Amino acid sequence: MSIFVDENTKVIVQGITGGQGRFHGLRNRDYGTKIVGGVTPGKGGTDVDGIPVFNTVKEAVAATGATASFVSVPPKFAAAAILEAAEGGITFIVCITEGIPAHDEAVTYNRLVEEYPGVRLLGPNCPGIISPGKCNIGITSGDIALPGGPVGIVSRSGTLTYQALHELSQQGIGQTTCVGIGGDPVPGTNFIDCLAAFEADPETKAVMMIGEIGGSEEERAAEWIKANMTKPVVSYIAGVTAPAGKKMGHAGAIISGSKGTAQAKMDALREAGVFVCANPTEAGQKMVEIVRAM
Amino acid sequence: MDLFEYQGKQYFSRYGIAVSPGDVADTVEEAIAVAERIGYPVVVKAQVKVGGRGKAGGVKLADNIDEVRLHAGNILGLDIKGHIVRRIWIERSSDISKEYYASFTLDRPNKTHLGMLSAQGGVEIEVVAEENPDAIAFLSIDPVRGLDIETSRRWVAEANLDEVAREQAAQILVKLYECYTQGDCDLAEINPLILTPDNKVHALDAKVTLDENASYRHPEWEEYRATETEDPREKMAKEKGLNYIGLDGDVGIIANGAGLAMSTLDVVNQVGGSAANFLDIGGGANADVMASALEVINSDPKVKVIFVNIFGGITRVDDVANGVLEALKRVKIDAPIVLRLDGTNAVEGRSILAPHLNSKLVMEPTMLDAARSAVAFTK
Incomplete structure (x- = not known):
């Protein structure tokens, strides 16, 4: 099984007529994802390589029965696009947009929680989600993932997500689902959401968790793992050598004072019984070892 | 982007917060x-x-x-x-009878805003938090609802601000919250917020960090940007759209994606080296971006070797390979270059570079191998 999406998930692409939306939307369709429509205001009635385009999410949902949306629009319009998706009846929203103001993210997140409690947002500023062989929403290259499980991956970073997939696939270890939660300060989906879903998924036997400096999501995840997780977790935290006070690329990746250091996160995870590794390769090897011993 | 005190005070003034x-x-x-x-x-x-x-x-x-x-x-x-x-x-100069502390920032775990208010200002709030946490009144604010004056009044009472200061402080806090939200601040802090002997409350210092993602709706930030970045390489990188942070070591780093770039720093450190910089060329980097990145690193005299670590996703490895060749044509690069190329079109990328490999242009199969090889050049 997979988490959040599967081979039956019907997806629309908001911003499908833009460069990125078109490129990734078509790539996702080529992978086998059921991309059933697109939305661009003012371009309703046209199509993108055979994919029908609608003016609004509501129209797209009514015509196609889509339940998921891939939001690929510029930062200025992203918050409104996410809320339009929720209002239009979409229940799983993936937003890859990078550069959304933090205050917009905070308002959008809380409006979703308060007004659309059944809706899950993944991202923003994330690579998306892939359930190998079933569904790929976002920018991950499908060819580095291997279907069949048994590993679930959750990660805050894009390229490190690819690295993690690569390390496992190369050794013939497949994945159930790989979720990139994104590197922004207010992620719609966090580590715990994914860990809980993997814990509940019978086909996922072990989880790889890739974190990075900044915030305290890894520490909270460690607490959750200690209390609830029965499956083995292997972790790698990026940014051991990052200096304090500098944003390391991601808006959320910053050590302020003594908060958010990689060391504190690794200590918390180790204390929760997680196998903490020094680099992505070591984490991959550890996971291969665990899976082969099962 | 952090503001200087004077810029923070000018920013406060825009929102009607009294300063000296x-x-x-x-x-x-x-x-x-x-x-x-x-x-x-x-x-x-x-x-x-x-x-x-x-x-x-x-x-x-x-x-x-x-x-x-x-x-x-x-x-x-x-x-x-x-x-x-x-x-x-x-x-x-202001006469001071009392010093308070006030700030707003994002409460990341709770995904709300966090107000902190204390009657014990003038010192570092981290110290107060450690030694006397009860002296800080925390207020969790729903970003959808915001902060109203009634809540603010209750808050100043809870924080035990002096009676004569409360109404003025409550008004200032509402304005500070407006400055924080409408002004797109990551942090808006007044320390100290003072009460004068003639019972006036105003901000004596200003600490403001702006969220650069919001710069598109704040043309007025241009003047702050002009006084920003001191490091000439950081400036040069920014102009080229690269995310560069200067560090103290001698291994120049180029990677795609913030996570992989951070991880590259870590791996170099683990094999006994030290990074000269963090440089993320971002997703979708092409030959031109790669060439610019090599130019920026090349201008750093500390750099003894350049480690290019690419995992192609949207970024295509053949584009990266062409970028390396382009840069070698464009500028004279003295430091040896160690490459690790994986991901989208890696086979094509590697074969583009294969005929050009020599003792100063080296390709390694994995990230760890490449880190070891790069660090060996610095010894």
């Missing part, structure tokens, strides 16, 4: 002109983005023109923890 009358000066003459205009006594304050300037002699009281001349002369050019003072802020 004052102005900036870049020379002793300008400092004297400001002091003469606003009246004595004045405080002369070094404008640096680092704490502890008072202890370093960067904040002085002046009662007359001679003292302004003396202190302004001493403070301009002063080195405070590696920050040279180029600009000073002159403001009317």
Whole structure:
């Protein structure tokens, strides 16, 4: 099984007529994802390589029965696009947009929680989600993932997500689902959401968790793992050598004072019984070892 | 982006938050002109983005023109923890009966805003939080609902601010929250917020960090950007759309994606080396971006070797390979280059570079191998 999406998930692409939306939307369709429509205001009635385009999410949902949306629009319009998706009846929203103001993210997140409690947002500023062989929403290259499980991956970073997939696939270890939660300060989906879903998924036997400096999501995840997780977790935290006070690329990746250091996160995870590794390769090897011993 | 104190105070003023009358000066003459205009006594304050300037002699009281001349002369050019003072802020000195603390920031775990208010201001809030956490009144604010004046009034009472200060403080907090949200701040902090002997409340200091993702709706931030980045390479990288942070080591780093770039720093460290920089060329990097990145690193005299670590996703490895060749044509790069290329079109990328490999252009199969090979060049 997979988490959040599967081979039956019907997806629309908001911003499908833009460069990125078109490129990734078509790539996702080529992978086998059921991309059933697109939305661009003012371009309703046209199509993108055979994919029908609608003016609004509501129209797209009514015509196609889509339940998921891939939001690929510029930062200025992203918050409104996410809320339009929720209002239009979409229940799983993936937003890859990078550069959304933090205050917009905070308002959008809380409006979703308060007004659309059944809706899950993944991202923003994330690579998306892939359930190998079933569904790929976002920018991950499908060819580095291997279907069949048994590993679930959750990660805050894009390229490190690819690295993690690569390390496992190369050794013939497949994945159930790989979720990139994104590197922004207010992620719609966090580590715990994914860990809980993997814990509940019978086909996922072990989880790889890739974190990075900044915030305290890894520490909270460690607490959750200690209390609830029965499956083995292997972790790698990026940014051991990052200096304090500098944003390391991601808006959320910053050590302020003594908060958010990689060391504190690794200590918390180790204390929760997680196998903490020094680099992505070591984490991959550890996971291969665990899976082969099962 | 962190603002200087004077910029923070000017930013506060936009939202109607009272600050001491004052102005900036870049020379002793300008400092004297400001002091003469606003009246004595004045405080002369070094404008640096680092704490502890008072202890370093960067904040002085002046009662007359001679003292302004003396202190302004001493403070301009002063080195405070590696920050040279180029600009000073002159403001009317305030009598203080009480010092409070107030700030707003994002509460990441709870995904709400967090207000912190304390009757014990003037010192670092981290110290208060550690030694006397009950002295801080925390307020969780729903970003959808915001902060209203009634809540603010309850909050100042809960924080035990002096009775005479409460109404003014409550009004200031609502304005500070507006500044924080409408002004797109990551942090808006007043420390200290003071009560004067004549029962007036105003901001004596200003610490503001702006969210650069919101710069598209704040054209007024342009002037803050002009006084920003000191490091010439950081400036050069920014102009080329690269995410560069200078560090102290000798291994130049180029990677795609923030996570992989951070991880590259870590791996170099694990095999006994030290990174000269963090450089994320971002997703979808092409030949031109790669060439620019190599140029930026090449301009750093500390760099003994350049480690290019690419995992192609949207970025295509063949584009990266062409970028390396392009850069080698465009600029003379003295340092050896070690490459690790994986992901989208890796086979094509590797074969583009294969005929050009030599003792100073090396390709390694994995990230760890490449890190070891790069660090070996520095020994």
